[in-house]
Amino acid sequence: MATDGRLRILVCGATGLIGRALCARLEASGHEVFRGMRTPIFANDIAIDYTSDFSVEDWLPRVKGMDVVVNAVGIIVETGANRFDAIHHRAPAALFRASAEAGVTRIVQVSALGAIDGDTPYFQSKRAADDVLRQLPVSSRILYPSLVYAEDGDSARMFRTLASLPLIPVPALGDAKFQPVHVDDVVDAAMLAIASSTASASSIDVVGLHPVSYRAMLDAYRAGMQFPPARWITIPRPVMTIAARVAGFVPGSKLTTDNWRMLQYGCHADAAPMTQTLGRPPLAIDQFISRNDAPALRQHAMAAWRLPMLRAVMAMIWLATAFVTLFAYPIADSLAMLHAVGLDGTLATVALYGAVGVDAAMGMACLFYRGRGLWALQAAIVLGYSLVIAIAMPEFLWHPFGPVLKNLPILAILLILYTEQPSWNT
Known part of the structure; x- marks a missing residue:
């Protein structure tokens, strides 16, 4: 680390939603950022491939001389060589072990809320990497983000599109609750994790202020885009189960049997640790869309x-x-x-x-x-x-x-x- 506090930081998954926002914040803060991505573009970009970089030797040259390593790589569905075990477990595990061996002072892992006890392959692969990191002799922080909202995020675009429909389909989810978190709060939590001097491993649930139902989540996005009150149609669970099975055969479909199971679990946690970490409450869902952004987002959603x-x-x-x-x-x-x-x-x-x-x-x-x-x-x-x-x-x-x-x-x-x-x- 430079004497002026400037850190050399490798962010893997720099082109993803969280990685992209984090890199921008780190650079604005004066740190030397190295972006880990499959196809490098600029001088400080480092070529990585989570579908094949499974050994410590693959990662040692990349992490040597780094002060901090951040893993923000993730997928929600498996396609081709992009398998959960490879992307979420084997490659990150090799990265973490290489970082500890190279003397990296801090590792930040972006996991997923539900990974601690979730039983789907998505959660299991996340948990496997988290467990490897906890056992290493290196200072670390594991972030467990809920659904992440960002204006340019794929999931946020999907939810805003659903919220803009004249008749909104809502799956029957019972008491399932969700606690979306704004990407700015996720980045704030990551920045604090990077700056922390804690020597041991720690973790935090990265969530928004309040849990809401799936319908209330879409209703908040609809209100944020200044639409009139919605009309709703409930899709029974058996219909959704069949739809998920059929959609699972469509390459790249976000609706799969496992994702449908995770949707039924919900995604929420106590916001108190997040509030204490940030020194303020995280944003509530009705604060995600500003009045100035509403007209443009409304038009994009309808289009x-x-x-x-x-x-x-x-x-x-x-x-x-x-x-x-x-x-x-x-x-x-x-x-x-x-x-x-x-x-x-x-x-x-x-x-x-x-x-x-x-x-x-x-x-x-x-x-x-x-x-x-x-x-x-x-x-x-x-x-x-x-x-x-x-x-x-x-x-x-x-x-x-x-x-x-x-x-x-x-x-x-x-x-x-x-x-x-x-x-x-x-």
């Missing part, structure tokens, strides 16, 4: 479900049109309409089935293609269809069902998708 909904509606329109033309509507009547525009015989048959192919292709593209050009192409097709029908069969312009006029809202949807596509992708 997260409105644009996919419009995309799905367009897919349904194109695919339903292809299905109806091919299987439901009389082919002879379709050919008669083509006759009205000057197409007969083989040419009409080719045009009919070609249109079916185009409709089906456009419908599938709505589901799987992300380019903005798709919406411009579809608008051109709709305008082309509308123009031909208006000229060849003008009676459809004043038909009481408005088959041509209904293309106007379709064009409006396409314009929204075209202009909003970049933000939908983010």
